[in-house]
Amino acid sequence: MAIRKVIQVGDEVLRKKCFPVEKFDQNLWQLLDDMKDTVRYEEGAGLAAPQVGVLRRAVVCDVEEGFFELINPRFLKQKGEQTGPEGCLSVRGRQGNVSRPYKVKIAYSDRFGEEHVLEAKGFFARCICHELDHLDGILYIDKATDIETVR
Secondary structure, eight states, X not given: OOOOOOXXXXXXXXXXXXXXXXXXXXXXXXXXXXXXXXHHHTTOSEEEGGXXXXXXXXXXXXXXXXXXXXXXXXXXXXXXXXXXXXXXXXEEEEEEEEEEOSEEEEEEEOTTSOEEEEEEEHHHHHHHHHHHHHTTTOOGGGTOEEEEEOO
């Protein structure tokens, strides 16, 4: 396991659409392990593969509900609305208010290729939406209002 460098805004890789994961093998497992180490080292809530330079549809979320690895995630349902502050490990020193669904239901694969369905609400739903945006080359700053500099 290793800490990977988090790509910063301005790098074109963050604006590219990711490819589906097709091989559920040691390379994927290493990526997921490294992403877990990296998000925890950076004290973040989530991390998407393009943020570490890998254009694959894989994200990790480290939230109160637990640690989740989401491979090839896709939305099944979105409901409600919440607006609140967001930041990003790839956009250091800034935050802004973003509107997101309050509840989401997604389908995804785990590291072994087994399909699952997950429902999330509140901050967990916000984290999932933020990370899934990364898979399509979208950053929170594209949706945010009241962007400000933070320390």
